[in-house]
Amino acid sequence: MDLDIILEADLTPEQIQELSLLAEKYGFRGIWAQNYARARDAFMTMVPAALATKKIRIGVVIVSPYEMHPTKIANAVLTLNEYSDGRAMVVVGAGGEWPMVINVDYGKRITGTREALEIIKGSIGDHTLNYEGEVYHARGFASSWHHDTPPLIYDGASGPKMIKMAAGVADGIMMSDMQPEMMGERMQLIRASLAENDRTTDNFLISNFIAWHIKKDKKVSLEESRRELIIRGWLERDWLEPYVKPEEVDAILANKWPFLKAFRERHGNIEGVAKHVVDALAEGLSLAGDETDIDRHVERLQKFSELGFTEIALRIHDDPADSIRMIGDKVLPALQ
Template identity: 45%
Template sequence: MQVDIILNEYDSPRAMAEQATLAESYGIRAIWSASYATGRDPFLSLAPAAQATSKILLGPLAVSPMELHPLKITQELLTLNELCDGRAIIAVGAGGGVLAAMGIKRSQMVESVRECVEIIRAALTGEDVTYRGDIYTAHQFDARWAKDLPPPQIYVGASQERMSYMATEKADGLMGSDLIPPLIRLTKGWVDEGLARHERTGQPFGVSNFWAWHIKKDKQASRREACRELVLRGILRPRYTEVLLSKEDSDFVQENKGLFWGAFARGAGTIDGAPAHIVDALIEGLSSAGDLDDVDREIERFKQYASLGLTEIAIRVHGNPVDAIKLIGERVVPAVQ
């Protein structure tokens, strides 16, 4: 299993370059720049890192064609790929917070992502792009300037069946989010079936998982951070809570999700009104949290995930990314890669 790092959206491009250089020194496979409505541009943020590094993959996560036209996504991706000499990577998704900030409702999600990937692929041929899809059009786009470099890797953000099948046809890999063992098995089944359907069995195809990392020296600080972010873990959908909790506790979460959203909105380290045993079970099941004595437990978790079919784990660091990268680089990477 390869290890990727997802950086937060608050650090400057200069700081991200330093973090990417550090990650590269540990043999980490990729640095992802998180794309959020409150953050910096996920492509431009990686420009200094592209110049400062030589091996690590670099890319935005996740960009939706509903927030940026696929032709513009292609331009930015190929420009980043040129800056880093063919090391660009991208995750194309259906969108989330950025769309909400723009007041745009998601629609035709699988079709939109499919057409975006097809437009990127068309540009990679080096020929003039003439594309007329059901949703997007791109023509008179010439990317010959980009064809002599190794092509960027294209991942699709996918946690459902149709998107996963489409990814196995069009993309180089997929990235799920907060996938726990039953969902990893389900996703791996979709991947295997899709690759067979599209006659790609045996070809390289990445299966990654966005995973929250809250491990710190201070266990209580870790728990506060994990509490604050907890509602984002799979948006606490029933397919998560029903696995990790009793029916009664799962029903409580579904009926009182506002408590969890409130903690996130306030930046609070506690979820007032939610029983501690529910919060603890969700944190344990949906993230890596605890102190330094808990790192070995998380290594075993990642090894289990690899045995279930993950080829990569994309670790979303919080708080101080330098400390997190050092800890992951020194203890996790040697144990799982």
């Protein structure tokens, strides 16, 4: 199983280039920029890294067709692919931050995402693409200027309907904050959906976005992990039930504001939520602690490999170079 790195969205193109070269030196499969509305353009920030590196894959996660027409996503990822000599990748999904910022009407999310993937995949080659869908249309679109190995096109899929759809269209899926104990039925669904489309896991990439918070100082690590809890699956029911009691799940679903407040104010104090609840979620939904905790977290990552994941994308936060070195020295060798 391979490892990727997902970077914080506030990094400059120069910082991303430097971190990409460091990750490439260690042998990570890929490095991703996050597509946030309150940050630089994710595709453009990856260009210096694409030009400077030679082997590591260069990606953007997550891009919604509700913020950017599928032909424009195709144009952007194919351009990045040209800069990187065929190493680009993108995660397409109906979620992300941008649709909320521009207050777009999602409409038919599964249909729209499927059509977006079909347009992006269908636009690669020497032909002219004409597409008439329920949600999206394309007329006379061509990318005949592109001659590199095609980029990898993932669907951002954690729910059953999106997973089932992606199995017939995408090169792979990237789930978000899933843990081994949440994967039993989902892996069965992936395999069954692939079989329905005459595909197997041999030619389908299965990835998962997981938060990495391990530091030399455990206190700093736990503070960071608590601070970021609101974005762990946006704390929906499926991400809560494995770790806290039913009445605690209901209380969080009724009021996520303390988690959002901590995230916005950049601290780990989740006001009004019991410490044991916060600790259980931080432990269950992220990789946190100090270097003495690495071995047990490696065991958790190995469970993903046993389940059939082809790669894991570790989302690093503060002090990214230190995190890349720690993962490269102590985790990557154990998984390869």
